[in-house]
Amino acid sequence: MIHSRYPALKCLLVNPWIADFAAYNFWVRPLGLYRLAEWLNARGVDLSIIDCLSPFRAPGKFRRQVVPPPMKSCLEMDRNFARYGITRQEFRERLKRTGAFDCVFITSVMSYWYPGIQWVVEEIKSTFPAVPIILGGIYATLWPEHAKSACGADLVCQGPLKTCAEKIATFLGLPRQALQPERPWYLLGGIVDTVDYWAVRTAQGCPFSCSYCASRIVSGPFATRSPGEVIREIVFLYSRGIRQIAFYDDALLVDFENRLARILKGLAQKGISLTFHTPNGLHARLVSKETAQLLARSGFKSIRLSLETTNPERQAATGGKVSSKDLEKAVKNLLEAGMPAPDIGVYLLVGLPGQELEEIEEGINYVKSLGVRPYLAEFSPIPGTSEWKRLERNGVVSMDMDPILTNNSLFFRLFSGYDMNRFKRLKKLAASLD
């Protein structure tokens, strides 16, 4: 429990289960909930947190419980639908330990994981039927009407905290202005748990605008944190025994000299040695020789670069963030800087509207020819993006559909028209070492 210094409202913050055909722990942490905790604490609110996705090792598997698929179309999949994270019994035990509260905040990530929120609401309502539920995060931002009706939220918050702070303050009768200076989440106590990794963001959003990506809609304009603030956070995590940090930025290398380079050099000066991961793809165009050398020296592992496609027309049409030449240079710079080839992976999108399997095969062979591993990422349409609007005009998607249908594995099987046997062969080709 995080106590305020004032006669307080009590709120429970919940990171819900994942509901999917597959899920893997790529160093996930509910950073949005921590930001909310800072804001609420500064307004005198007592807080408890239940994170259904913690503690689990990363990278690694979550515990999984197979559950009935939420809709018939899921039967198209040759995999089981499951709840990922702690057991329901464990949730109940944690809920008992929190004691009574006045309000629940639930965050959300992928829209098609909303059954995970429904399970949380069921659990809470069975013990505290009258407690109001506030839903925020990505799904709430992209599908507010659905979130309200399918999850029974009393209040749906769209966008980052700064855009809905007023709404939350009004709903809960909280002061607009902080009663005390905001303290970073890690000084509030009660949040750092027993995992040996953490996720950190050095900025919100992304200055690019790719046709399939909702970064701008979800996070607002690109906004950076000061290097000093990030260093303080990482130093704290280090003092608690954390040795692996995943950067969850959308644009980690943008303004490299003034941001990440300063952070890495600042940590080195303090003698802090960590392993860093970049599960979100890095901008290959920004991986210069000097950048690659600093990343290699600073302990970066599991580097992921975004290419998405080798088709130059599609590269340009989807936003022009990277070309194949940019990728070649980035891979060369990283290898020359001493980064082991198995630590470098390249994301390729699969199932973009109009994309044929030949294009995907070409991408796989191209990435492999550079001596690094391709990772296939199945396209999922996101409301508000240009790709969504195009699919909507063609009658493929609409805001009336069930978000489950936008699940990356499912959407692609239902709508890409691919020969799935051939696709499976391509997946094997991508994963093979030759």
Ligand code: SF4
């Ligand atoms: S560069 Fe990446 S994060 Fe930025 S808009 Fe494009 S896909 Fe999204």
